[in-house]
Every structure is written in structure tokens, then in C-alpha cells.
Amino acid sequence: NSDKTDGVNTLSVSGTGMNSQTGFSVIRNLSCYLAGNKLTISLVVKPLAATGNYGIEDMPPAGWSVANISSSGIYDSLKNKVKFGPFFDNAERTLTYDVTPPVSETSDKSFNGTASSDGANIPIGGNYVSSRCLNHPADLTPMDFSLSISELTAYGAAWKSGANWTVPPNPIPAEYVSRAGALWKGGETYKFDSTAGGAPLCWVNTYMAARSLRSQESSATRQLTSTADNTFTVSISVSPAETVPMYVVEDQLPAGWDVFNVSDHGQFDAKSNKVRFGLFMDNQPRTLSYQVKSLSGATDAPVFSGIASFNGVNVRINSLRDDMPGNIDGKAGVTLSDAVLALKILAGMTPENVVTGGDVNKDNKIGLEEAIYILQTVAGLR
Numbered sequence: 001n002s003d004k005t006d007g008v009n010t011l012s013v014s015g016t017g018m019n020s021q022t023g024f025s026v027i028r029n030l031s032c033y034l035a036g037n038k039l040t041i042s043l044v045v046k047p048l049a050a051t052g053n054y055g056i057e058d059m060p061p062a063g064w065s066v067a068n069i070s071s072s073g074i075y076d077s078l079k080n081k082v083k084f085g086p087f088f089d090n091a092e093r094t095l096t097y098d099v100t101p102p103v104s105e106t107s108d109k110s111f112n113g114t115a116s117s118d119g120a121n122i123p124i125g126g127n128y129v130s131s132r133c134l135n136h137p138a139d140l141t142p143m144d145f146s147l148s149i150s151e152l153t154a155y156g157a158a159w160k161s162g163a164n165w166t167v168p169p170n171p172i173p174a175e176y177v178s179r180a181g182a183l184w185k186g187g188e189t190y191k192f193d194s195t196a197g198g199a200p201l202c203w204v205n206t207y208m209a210a211r212s213l214r215s216q217e218s219s220a221t222r223q224l225t226s227t228a229d230n231t232f233t234v235s236i237s238v239s240p241a242e243t244v245p246m247y248v249v250e251d252q253l254p255a256g257w258d259v260f261n262v263s264d265h266g267q268f269d270a271k272s273n274k275v276r277f278g279l280f281m282d283n284q285p286r287t288l289s290y291q292v293k294s295l296s297g298a299t300d301a302p303v304f305s306g307i308a309s310f311n312g313v314n315v316r317i318n319s320l321r322d323d324m325p326g327n328i329d330g331k332a333g334v335t336l337s338d339a340v341l342a343l344k345i346l347a348g349m350t351p352e353n354v355v356t357g358g359d360v361n362k363d364n365k366i367g368l369e370e371a372i373y374i375l376q377t378v379a380g381l382r
Helices: 149-161 174-185 336-346 368-378
Strands: 003-005 008-010 025-029 039-046 054-059 065-067 074-076 081-087 093-100 112-117 120-123 190-192 203-205 219-226 231-239 247-252 257-260 267-269 274-280 286-294 305-310 313-316
Touching: 025 112, 039 054, 081 093, 149 174, 149 267, 149 274, 174 203, 174 247, 174 274, 174 305, 174 313, 219 305, 219 313, 219 368, 231 247, 231 305, 274 286, 336 368
Parallel strands: none
Antiparallel strands: 003 008, 025 039, 039 093, 054 081, 054 112, 065 093, 074 081, 112 120, 190 203, 219 231, 231 286, 247 274, 247 305, 257 286, 267 274, 305 313
């Protein structure tokens, strides 16, 4: 059966998944689900030494989409079955596939599967019921509607490295991390409250009111500077509101760039091309930085997109571009492109797309002073 004790989801277990005569076993592992988010199902297969061949078929809940089937498995949409094998050996395997429940899903849902070894069938054992996740994903050891410091930092470490977490969603969103920190700071115990908003705002402190957040008071800005060897320094200035209990920062850059010299114990996740900073357990303003250089020798600055997340609310990182001294091409950073534009203007030409916000001496003109400033910046003299 599927039980819920004190609001904590417990997953039902169906038999042993073992043939009493052959010892062949298949155990299903799954967690609770978040509607509309991917959930990974794993099937741990342990044949006997005498096993000649085996196959597995598992039936997910009707209406749940199936993807990312491992080990050359397939999805039979007519029978609503995920099928693996046959495997003509006795090797142990962990087979996986992903399911995504509809966004409207709220009830407990069952899985049903069969494993067959040399003509003998057994039911797949282990977890067979998935319930809606009512706990914050970080709340695992134990799942008790209370977030400890160890649960928080384990969740934060997984987010920072880009690792998958036991409970969806994956990859871990930054706002889930900042919300976990706010819950821990707000008294640790919390509850699920659908009236507070969608995830992660639906998790609110039980006894101590969570600090309110007016997201417009918190801000983050990005500024780029370049050197003669086409290395760009990225500086992110974060200004949290006074009511913010903690925050994290996540900056996205395109593929093909090397990242180094990351400040404030930040970490670069090469898989997702994201630089992550935090957890910062305070509301202190910070200027975070890292450097990038094109692996292909490109001289134009990359296009960034990033967020700072305060108490579960994301704020976009704005780039200081048009009003940056020497930036007259409207692109990020002061580069050789700006120098070329300035020299064309000095030569009497009228190039397009000139941004006067890059004016150095604030005379609303692009002239000799701007050209010298840009060349000195590109050469690393400023």
C-alpha cells in the first residue's frame, strides 16, 4: 500500500522481485514526482550464474510520457510498456528510463512490470507507487518536513557541480536552492502550501514566518572588460534586498569558452556551461568574477544570460553595455570592434550601429579621446 505518515510520502513495495527457485531478481527504484517534471526510473537486475537469457518489461502510469531509455530499450506505445532485452548473458545491469507526469497530475500512480529469465516470469519488485512530492527535494534524510544544515549543503553541492539529485527536478534549479536556504534560515520546519504559489514558493516555514522578498529591490549586473590576449573578465555585482536571508548566482555562457579564475569559491560546470556561486547565507552585496577565453580564438565577447536567486525568486542578471565607457558598438565589453569603429569615425567615415553611451568624456561625441581609451583598454593598460 501507499502510506502517508505525518504528511511524509512513503513508497509502496511490491514483493521481492525474486524468483524463489532461480534467485533471479529485478528491483525498481523511484521517488515521488513533481507534476510536469522528469522522473528517472531505475531497474536493478541481478541474474544467477546459470541464467541463459532474460528480458524486462515495465508499465508506467497511463498518460505519462517516456524518454531516454537506456541499454537499447524501446517504448511500446500500443501496450504502454518499456521493454529491455532480450539479453543473452547473465550480466548484472541497471536499466533506466525517464517519465514525465502531466502538469495536472496530483494522485498516487502505480508501475507494473515483469521480468523473464529462461522462460520463468517474476513481477518486478521494489517501489511501485509514486506519490506527488509534498516535501522540498532537499528534504531527504529523513523526509520529515524539516531542512537540516546537512541536507541544505548536500543539495547546494549537487546544484553547484551540476550533479543529478535523487528527487526531481533535474538539473537542480537555482531557485530551489535559494528557497531551501531560506527555509533553513527561517526555522527549518516547513509545510507545503499550494496557495503560496508554484514550486518552490509553495514550501513555507511552519512556525516562523519566512522573510518577505520584494524582488525589485534585489538586483544583479554584469560587466565585461577585455585584455590584449582576448581574455574577458566577467564581474557580477549582486545587491540583495535587506529582507533576503540567502542567495545564489548562476551565469550561463555559450559553448566554446574556457573558464578560469572563478572567485568566491564559485564553480564552473562544463556540462551545462554555467558558472555557479553560493550558497551565500546572508544579504551582503558582493562582486563575483571569473575570466573566459575563446577556445577557437574568437575576439568578440560571448553573449551571457544568468540569474541571481533570492529566497526562491529569480532575478535576471543585467549587462552593463550601452553605458560602459569605450563600448560604442553596443556589444558586451570593450573590444577591438569598438576600436575599429572609433578609428573609422576619426577617419571621417559614418559607420552604423554606433552607441554614444560609450562616450568617455560625456560630450556626446565619439572622437580621439574615445579611440585612445579603447585602445588602452584592449591593450590592458586600463
